[in-house]
Amino acid sequence: MLPEQHRRERFTVYAHILKDRFNSGMLSQLQGLPQWVVWRAELEDGKNKKVPYNPSHHLIRANVKIPKSWGTLDQALQALKSSDYSGLGFMITPPLVMIDLDNSYDRATQTITNPQAEEIMKAVPTYFEASPYKGLHGLVYAGRPIRNLHTEKIEIYGYDRFTTITTDHIAGTPTTIELRTGEIEALYRQFAPPEAERRIQNTGGVAGAARLSELPPEAVNDTVLQELLRGDMTRYGNDHHRADWVLLMKLLHWTGDDKILTIRPARQSAGAGRRGKKRRYQLR
Numbered sequence: 001m002l003p004e005q006h007r008r009e010r011f012t013v014y015a016h017i018l019k020d021r022f023n024s025g026m027l028s029q030l031q032g033l034p035q036w037v038v039w040r041a042e043l044e045d046g047k048n049k050k051v052p053y054n055p056s057h058h059l060i061r062a063n064v065k066i067p068k069s070w071g072t073l074d075q076a077l078q079a080l081k082s083s084d085y086s087g088l089g090f091m092i093t094p095p096l097v098m099i100d101l102d103n104s105y106d107r108a109t110q111t112i113t114n115p116q117a118e119e120i121m122k123a124v125p126t127y128f129e130a131s132p133y134k135g136l137h138g139l140v141y142a143g144r145p146i147r148n149l150h151t152e153k154i155e156i157y158g159y160d161r162f163t164t165i166t167t168d169h170i171a172g173t174p175t176t177i178e179l180r181t182g183e184i185e186a187l188y189r190q191f192a193p194p195e196a197e198r199r200i201q202n203t204g205g206v207a208g209a210a211r212l213s214e215l216p217p218e219a220v221n222d223t224v225l226q227e228l229l230r231g232d233m234t235r236y237g238n239d240h241h242r243a244d245w246v247l248l249m250k251l252l253h254w255t256g257d258d259k260i261l262t263i264r265p266a267r268q269s270a271g272a273g274r275r276g277k278k279r280r281y282q283l284r
Helices: 003-023 073-080 115-123 181-191 194-203 217-221 223-229 240-254 259-268 270-276
Strands: 036-044 047-053 087-092 096-101 127-130 136-141 155-157 161-165
Touching: 003 073, 036 073, 036 161, 047 087, 073 087, 087 096, 096 115, 096 161, 096 181, 115 136, 115 181, 136 161, 136 181, 155 181, 217 223, 223 240, 240 259
Parallel strands: none
Antiparallel strands: 036 047, 036 087, 087 161, 096 136, 096 155, 127 136
């Protein structure tokens, strides 16, 4: 068998393994979102980098700022079978946040090699998985905007970034992505430089110190939020439970975790508002 044929067969098997894991419910909160990509390990400027690619167009790069260059999970799995890529990826957008812990995991022994990484996982109980190499990736939801943070010990990303997805779940951590606003903010303050910490304390998220009377103007540029407010649930297969949940997370993000301001537009939205007549939203 030629090396190319062997590689293609290997990636076809890998894609089927991933498909089985997703079918079992792995990362069910992300499956219906059109934010999937594939990635390739490439050498750029003398450094090994993971480069995202559009799953719908062969060997065309994806861009974190261009949603049209992303795709569905099925498209990404199909692209992976070509063997031209190294793995799956997912574009990070609010309210999703990614925690990146490099050099913290030994795949051969399946053990955590960095005590601090273990402490972080305990402090922010949410879904964690092994990265493709020697790291750990955590996925968590935040009800307020989280600034990107890059230090030697930890990286935190809430936008303009993609994360690899392996589905190699770390035992002992939740199998679902959890809402941990306070925990992720405490983690940010723990590792952020003093200036960055002062900025997050002074701004208090999107809402700022003063209470908002309406959504900030920038929210009009949030395509997903605007679709949900109009009652468009196409991205979520018209599953109103999933769509309503994402709408609430989006509104929490844009209102700075203001529950009253979140409930009001949720009840007034085209889709959730009609369904809200039958049930009351509750945020704790």
